[in-house]
Structure formats: C-alpha cells, structure tokens
Amino acid sequence: MASVIVTGITGQDGSYLAERLLGDGWDVHAIVREEPHRFEQEVVAGVSVHRGDLLDSESLRATIDEVEPDLIVNLAGISSVAQSWSQPELTARVTGFAVSSLLAAAWDLQERLGRPVRFVQASSSEMFGAATELPQTERTAIAPISPYGAAKAYAHHLVGVYRGRGLFAASAILYNHESPRRPETFVTRKITQEVARIKKGTSTELLLGNLDARRDWGWAPDYVDALVRIARADVADDFIVATGVDHSVRDFVAAAFAAVGISEWEHLVALDPRFARPVDAPVMLGDSSKLRSTLGWSPTRSFEQVVAAMVTHDLELLG
Numbered sequence: 001m002a003s004v005i006v007t008g009i010t011g012q013d014g015s016y017l018a019e020r021l022l023g024d025g026w027d028v029h030a031i032v033r034e035e036p037h038r039f040e041q042e043v044v045a046g047v048s049v050h051r052g053d054l055l056d057s058e059s060l061r062a063t064i065d066e067v068e069p070d071l072i073v074n075l076a077g078i079s080s081v082a083q084s085w086s087q088p089e090l091t092a093r094v095t096g097f098a099v100s101s102l103l104a105a106a107w108d109l110q111e112r113l114g115r116p117v118r119f120v121q122a123s124s125s126e127m128f129g130a131a132t133e134l135p136q137t138e139r140t141a142i143a144p145i146s147p148y149g150a151a152k153a154y155a156h157h158l159v160g161v162y163r164g165r166g167l168f169a170a171s172a173i174l175y176n177h178e179s180p181r182r183p184e185t186f187v188t189r190k191i192t193q194e195v196a197r198i199k200k201g202t203s204t205e206l207l208l209g210n211l212d213a214r215r216d217w218g219w220a221p222d223y224v225d226a227l228v229r230i231a232r233a234d235v236a237d238d239f240i241v242a243t244g245v246d247h248s249v250r251d252f253v254a255a256a257f258a259a260v261g262i263s264e265w266e267h268l269v270a271l272d273p274r275f276a277r278p279v280d281a282p283v284m285l286g287d288s289s290k291l292r293s294t295l296g297w298s299p300t301r302s303f304e305q306v307v308a309a310m311v312t313h314d315l316e317l318l319g
C-alpha cells in the first residue's frame, strides 16, 4: 500500500484530503502538534498520528525517516492572511522555512531508498499580491503584499528548486476555497455564521472590513481533488487551482442572505475598520486551464451552491 504523510491534517483541507486518501486505499500518516482539544477538525479515524512540530525540523525528519512515505503533502502553516499580519515571524517560520526542512528530508529519503518520494505543496494565490494581470496564470509574476504571501512565495520557489534537483516536487496554487469546515477567521464562514444567527434572531448585525474585495471562491473538496491529481501526475509541475469566476464580498453577503430568504439586508451589514487589512488585493482571479487540460480537473459546485451549503450547515448547528 502506498503511504502518504499529510501535514495540516486538522485543518479544512487536511480533513477532506485524509478522507479522500483513505477512501483511495492510501496508508495515511499525519504530523500533528496541537493538543487534541485545539483541533479545528478531528483527526479522521484510520489516520496514523505522529507528534511533531513544523518549528522543529528534527521531529519532521524523524517522522519522514520512520514512515518512508511515497508522498508528502504539505498543507500546514499559518493559513490566514489576517493572522499573518499579527504574527509575521511565526508565519515566516511555519509557512515558509518549515518547507525547507520537509523538502530536505524528502530529498535525503529519496537518496537513501533509491526510489521516488513525491512532494506536493499547497501554494497560494496570495503570492501574486495585487496582480493587475487578470486572470492570473502560472506565469504571473510573484509579488506578495502580505507576510503570508511572502512566506508562501519562499516555499513555492523552494519547491521549484528541489524539482530542478530531481525531486517530484509539485505545487497547487490554491485560490480561496471554502466549506462548512472553514474557520470563522475567513470572511466566508464569518458571513454564513452571522447570517444564520441573524436568521435565528440571535444577532442583529454583520460587521465586515470591506465589501468590495473580489475573490475566486471555490469548493474545498474540489481543491483536494486537484491536490490528488497533481500528486499522481506524470510530471511534477505548478498548477493554478481556481474556478475562474470572481465575486465581491458584497456578492457573498447577498447570496448568504438570499439562502435564508432575506432579500433586504443592507441595514444588517456595517463596515468596521478593525476587520480591514493594512494592504489587500482588490481582485484575485485564477486561470486553471492548465490543470483542466492536463489533469482533467473541473469544479463541481457553483458559487451559489458553496454559499448555500455553508449557510445550511450553520443553520443546522444553531438547531
């Protein structure tokens, strides 16, 4: 049975990826740092858990040497742009520097075993910063404008460096992807939770930093499917993972209220500078043609379906 190590398994993408890989018959291992009560998502049953810390390269190497995986998928890191502004050093270490530890350990394992060890990195659209090129492609200049984007850019470049050295090192350049498992630090889940509370009468107002930012929002399980296709490809490469359709935060708010039958919502939403970013890309929009044509990927859910699934889930949680 092929074995895989997934970092970041307790996050949105890690939980979906673990379910998918177990279903596909992989022997799934995870490197996990936190105490169990701090998990965003429970570790999926059937996953072998190894204690380790991205800040401790020896712990990463020890697990990689012990498991001898065929594949490593790195989803771990500070995943929120907002958090990266308050913790830029931690972001650099965890989202950036730790990738050098993982790649070096993967390379050394490949040398020791004399067989390929594959590596897939979750890169991010944030690396493109305020790109004026729309939509962005794999050839768009990398010019980050947040500590998170800069850390992801470093990791992305290093993946290319190791690919040049002879490791199957690939990256998925992920645009925003959402689901009921998204933490509320992200604007989508924040909106769907608050709209559900307003619908139930336990809240009267949704406070947001900005309504005009435009993002290319997709369905997280589709992005996990892209990760699997990229891991299985004949050749390691970089692929944009995006729907190719952008919407504003205002559109998301309107769709969320529409999903609960509220058409007049303007008086329920207010701007609050506490939630505005120091610098923010006005539009992120990705061109995933390469992924679609090379690996046969396509998104399965529309923007409206993603929003409705999240709102429905949040209504159910409120009972």
Ligand code: GDP
Pocket: 080, 081, 082, 176, 185, 186, 187, 188, 190, 207, 208, 209, 210, 211, 213, 214, 215, 249, 275, 276, 277, 280, 281
């Ligand atoms: P990101 O694109 O990875 O930073 O994902 P987010 O979901 O955190 O943010 C998406 C967009 O929504 C960004 O342009 C944010 O500036 C914008 N936004 C507007 N109001 C808010 C808010 O109250 N919270 C968050 N997290 N983002 C907001």
